[in-house]
Amino acid sequence: MGVQTKHFLNSPGSLVLESLEGLCAVNPQLSLDSANKVVHLTEQDKSKVALICGGGSGHEPSHAGFVGQGMLTAAVCGNVFASPGPNQVRRGIELTDNDKGTLIIVKNYTGDVLNFGLAKEQYAAQHATKAEHVKFLVVGDDVAVGKTQGSIVGRRGLAGTVLVYKIAGALAREGASLDKVYEVAEFVANNIATVGVGLEHCHVPGTASGEGHLKNTEIEIGMGIHNEPGAQRVSPVPSLHELVAQLLDLLLSTTDSERSFLPVNGQDDEVVLLVNNLGGLSELELGGIVREVEKSLGGRSIRVQRVLAGTFMTSLNMPGFSLTLLLLPKNSSKEYSADVILRLLDASTSAPGWKWHSASPPSTLTATQQAKPAPPLKAGQSTTLRVADPKALTAVIERVCAALNQNEAEITRMDTIAGDGDCGLTLQNGANGVLQQLRDGNVSGNDVVGSLIVMSEVAAEKMGGTSGALFSIFFSALAQGLTTAASGSGTATAQHWAQALSLALQKLYTYTRARPPSRTLVDPLAAFVTALEGDASDVGSAVQKAAQAAEHTRDVEARAGRSAYVEGNLLKRERVPDPGAWGIKVILEAVAST
Missing domain, CATH: 1.25.40.340 (DhaL domain)
Structure with missing residues (x-):
């Protein structure tokens, strides 16, 4: 199938900055350092831990769309699918300097890890007294790449990263220490798994128009969010029921040594489900996907405590979706029990990119009782024509x-x-x-x-x-x-x-x-x-x-x-x-x- 190669823009080079300016117009609580493409809270509470994230653009609303009270303090944006440079990141750290400390959260991509990490070290070198006030967390939640293949680089960071933003941001807003915010964020990062699937790749504005990567009869499972090829192609296109079963097998397997990432036991497991639109999926299809996944998880005796659905982390205009599961803790004695995690997830935020969700588990789907259809109407005459x-x-x-x-x-x-x-x-x-x-x-x-x-x-x-x-x-x-x-x-x-x-x-x-x-x-x-x-x-x-x-x-x-x-x-x-x-x-x- 063909790739959508037309875009609404003035020029490819100005698109990212103009988009950030538009975001700030939507939310007057935000400010923009145009030279460094840093979106940050205008009025930051300096007594609270600051959260910084970022990476290449093209994943909107990630990352800048999640800057807001109760979530991120700043986002540092690179060009489309390109990490921002260390000077940009260092400027973000300086803009959010505070009394409590700063947590940097990045997806596990080499460019992001290196540039954000370098900025952290440069900042620490320049501000020796604040070296311990900045912590660094890398999130990798992709299950498409097996443990052996990814033994060195680790798992890629995908849509599950936004759950880390939300939960850590809500905890920071409550006044928790940097160590506690980091601890909870790390727990969430270690208990999320994501897999994506696409009907086609996306097109980067300003690049040459190319042929479609996939045939009309193919889909690709495990696609990255930067147009990286997936782990496998499937043909013919399976039914949604069959596809969701395959995706959940990848997310929940405990017997596959290459992809046993979540410690589920199939008895008292509780999860948060995130169904993410990768950019080009209709809301109609997304609703059907939510229904199918929630139903399939119930069939596997996994209790869904929250459902989030919508556009969280895209790959520009990719026609596809990703599924993320956050496995909630079973030990209620910990400070970050399931109730605490859910409370933080449900906490309000002013971040414009965060989608509404119900602060309660999904209701049980039951078939609507319908009256038997009326028999065909007959003409009012004694003799049938x-x-x-x-x-x-x-x-x-x-x-x-x-x-x-x-x-x-x-x-x-x-x-x-x-x-x-x-x-x-x-x-x-x-x-x-x-x-x-x-x-x-x-x-x-x-x-x-x-x-x-x-x-x-x-x-x-x-x-x-x-x-x-x-x-x-x-x-x-x-x-x-x-x-x-x-x-x-x-x-x-x-x-x-x-x-x-x-x-x-x-x-x-x-x-x-x-x-x-x-x-x-x-x-x-x-x-x-x-x-x-x-x-x-x-x-x-x-x-x-x-x-x-x-x-x-x-x-x-x-x-x-x-x-x-x-x-x-x-x-x-x-x-x-x-x-x-x-x-x-x-x-x-x-x-x-x-």
Whole structure:
């Protein structure tokens, strides 16, 4: 799949500084040392331990977004994916100088460790009396790299680092000593594990556009947050259920000597779960991931005490996510018991990047009790209306549904240009819903009116949106029209159908302003109905007129529907037909071919 290579910026070189200036505009409590790219609290409480973090930019809201009361005191920012220099870091230490001491927290990347460490040592050399007032903590929580491979460099620092920031920052705000803040931060760092997965790599602004790293059928597990390759590629793309099982195996394994990082025992384990958006994931997918992980952990007898979900540490625009587990302490006699850790995690903060979370465990997911669906509505008549050949009608319905499935991709392609990109899928959902009702015996040629009402319900429930509403109204109106046209008759004739279609179109007109030519599904539908009004027996000719109307939408100015919001020159240039109109064409041509 392709990498998103377009960005909104003035220039790649100015992006980081301009972003930090924007952050300070959002939160007036922050100040910016522009020359050194240091974001810090404007009014620092000098009687409290200061926390400094930082690293390359491109991981927003990490790191500067976590500067705030109750979290970090300052963040030192490098260029995208590049560590800041020691002079920048030393300036950060100087800006946050205080009476209680300073804790520097960095992710385990060579550049960060070296440059922040060098700055610490330079500061200590210049301020000998304060040498012991600055402590240094390196966080490595990645489980993708095995212990043997990472025996020298250690684990990479990933999203779990933000939990260290939050818990240590809250403790510092309470007035704890530097030693105590360091001790608790170290405990958290030693009991977190993270693994990431991506659909594709990200693109660094200012670099050349390249081809995608992964095939459309591949995902990568264990990707780093600087575009480093993952530990393994998986193809085909597994279901979310299967993927989460794989990721949790990596996080929780006690039998794999290479990745047994968390001392879980499977009996009384309690964890904090962090589901992190790596930058390009939709909120819709993120919610599904949270549900799947929380459910899977429950199946492993691991109690989730807190769930955090959102964008915490990104890799620019990477379409992926990471899972972090913080194993809570089991020994409640320690000063940093599970209750203490959770209290610090739940403490308020003014850091703009910190996401809201509930200060309580997730509720148990239970299936919503639903009443049994009402049986298909029946027409108010003594004799059920049928067609002359029920098997032929079944064949027509199956043919129409098959045609919509076959044309889904093309209709969707059209809608990505002329609409919102879902028309093909919407029609496919409706077709598959009707097929299921056909298999269940709720749609048949022996009860045409009842079947149309069922199809109306399918359109409303399975299709949804504007298209679903239009189809649902039309099917309901068609059922009413047949009931009226065929009153007193047991079998629907071609003339009955023509009269009913005409009534249904008029009913549809009461709910939409679209009239032909309008570049909507109304164009071919009206052409078909009008032709049948002239000769109810000549279905083939009516379908031809409908097809011509659908083709003509290529050159019709959009006056209704979603295309009305699309830039007109784009439609003229692409000459793409209206997707909804094309869907009607597909349906009617399938009818005529059966």
